[in-house]
Amino acid sequence: MVSKIKNEIGHLFDASVVAHDISHLERVYKVGDMICVSSGGNRITVAAASFLHDYHRFLEKEIGQHVSPEEAEPDIRALLKKIRSIPSELHDPICDAINFTEYYRCAGDNLNEKNSKLEARIVRDADMLDAIGAVGIARAFMFGGFLGEPMWVRGGNNLEGVKIFAHGKTTSVVHHFHEKLLKIEFEMLTPKGRALAAERSDYMKEFIKKLMSEIA
Secondary structure (H helix, E strand, O other): HHHHHHHOOOOOOOOOOOOHHHHHHHHHHHHHHHHHHOOOOHHHHHOOOOHHHHHHHHHHHHOOOOHHHHHHHHHHHHHHOOOOOHHHHHHHHHHHHHHHHHOOHHHHHOOHOOOOHHHHHHHHHHHHHHOHHHHHHHHHHHHHHHHOOOOOOOOOOOOOOOOOOOOOOOOOHHHHHHHOHHHHHHHOOOOOHHHHHHHHHHHHHHHHHHHHHHHH
């Protein structure tokens, strides 16, 4: 099943889908499967949602504007129908898990209202884990450069209590860390995800501390 999904989407998620390419999807799948094994849940649902959770990014590249996962759902459902090894009764939970990846407390979303299933929480945790730690740092600067964001703006928004996270361009890459990435460890919804996030977040905090000391 995994190989069939990769055959369907691998050519779409090349390096031009910056920081959301096939390597990112593979990492989310591997971490998601690891969390699924330790937490329970349907591994097919987690695997499919992991590989398809950023399909809206490909559409964003095509049309040049933000696309939500919900807007990409018709295309995702059509793709799922082509992969006969994925039971039709899993299509709804797969799409629910994909849509859930774009909700954040740091963006003002009330996660308790979403009534997410275990598989959705697992995929969301796996996706957010790839946004922090060493790989998260690398992806943040890749995507910030792609958006044309400066590394740091002296005298920009106060970094303490920085504004609510919103999709799209922000003041600087460092501001993005404070708006979203440094808050991710408090967003996690599975025990394994929380443990992994704490370790990755500590590494990221030290990096930002060192970066700011060198900038100063």
